[in-house]
Amino acid sequence: MRLKVSHRTEYSYDEPIRYGLQRLRLWPASGPAQTMxxxxxxxxxxxxxVRFLDQFGNDTRLLSIDGDPHTISVVAEGEIETNDTAGVSGPHRGFAPLWLFEHQTPLTAPGTAIRDLAASVGDGGDLQRLHGLMALIQQRIxxxxxxTDSRTTAEEALVKGTGVCQDHSHVFAASARLLGFPARYVSGYLMMNDRVxxxxxxxxxxxxxxxxxxxxxDAANGMSPDERYVRVAVGRDYREAMPIAGILIGHAQERLAVHITVEQ
Incomplete structure (x- = not known):
């Protein structure tokens, strides 16, 4: 499937910015499930x-901001050829060793709720257990x-019983690690069936x-990724794979607007 993606992020400020840095992870790579x-x-x-590959192999850009801009816009767009690999993205790559993904982070640190969830996964083969875990998370959240927001931990989301795809992914990663699987968070795009x-x-x-x-x-949708998915960045949690992160020096008030389209 050939997908066309446009991702516009715009920051507006009520006064000039003294100085700022932004880190972008917005450049998808070709792999078994997609070709850029x-x-x-x-x-x-x-x-x-500067442009570089981070420890997880993500294409990363650093932007600097100074002078008197009141608006900063970043538009990532292009076309990706995808194919359905039943969710398999292939062997491990990148500078970070595989064992690093066995370790929890502050956002995925398990508490009683996640430990009980992992313990409730039944016996079976690896894929059977992981699909069972995904189904349990979809039922519980x-x-x-x-x-929830970007600071919500996996444990908090599971206890609350509501959240978004970030929370489903954190709970899955935390629980899979408890079950003995290296696990990671993936940031990307999904072509919706009902909207662009x-x-x-x-x-x-x-x-x-x-x-x-x-x-x-994808515990939010109860399925493994198919040809409607475009992967962009990976990390142990959201903070390590988020599309844009940054810091500002000064007192300017920020307004954020994001507009994304994904279509054939």
């Missing part, structure tokens, strides 16, 4: 200082926007399975 055909970044109000316009990127999780490599599980 065209991709471009358009940046206004900031300048690109209703998809409700506005009830979106206001946020998508997220899912992957677990490492012997003889298969990394296998994806």
């Amino acid at each position: 055909l065209t991709w471009a970044l358009h940046i206004e109000g900031a300048r690109e200082e 209703a998809y409700v926007t506005g009830t 316009d979106q206001v946020a990127t998508h997220a899912w999780a992957e677990a490492y399975v012997s003889d298969l490599g990394w296998v994806g599980f």
Whole structure:
């Protein structure tokens, strides 16, 4: 499937910015499940200082901001050829060793609720257990926007029983690690069946399975990624794979607007 993606992020400020830095992870790579055909970044109000691959193999750009911009816009867009691999994205790559993904982070640190969830996964083969875990998470966490934010931990989301794809992915990663699987968070895009316009990127999780490599599980939708998914960045949690992060020096008040389209 050939997908066309446009992702516009715009920051508006009520006064000039003294200085700022932004880190972008917005450049998808080709792999077993996708081939990048065209991709471009358009940046206004900031300048690109350096480009590198981070420890997880994500294409990463650092932008600097100074002077008097009141608006900063970043547009990532292009076309990706995708194919359905039943969620399998292949062998482990990147500078970070596989064992690093066995370790929890502050956002995925398990408490009683996650430990009980992992313990409730039944017996069976690796894929059977992971699909069972995904089904349990979909049952326990209703998809409700506005009830969690980027600081919400996996344990908090599971106890609350509501959240978004970020929370489903954190709970899956935390639980899979308790079950003995290296696990990671994936940031990307999903072509919706009922709309083109979106206001946020998508997220899912992957677990490492012997003889298969990394296998994806989207607990928010109860399925493994198919040809409607575009993967962009990975990390142990949201903070390590988020599309844009940054710091500002000064007292300017910030307003954020995000507009995403994903279509054939």
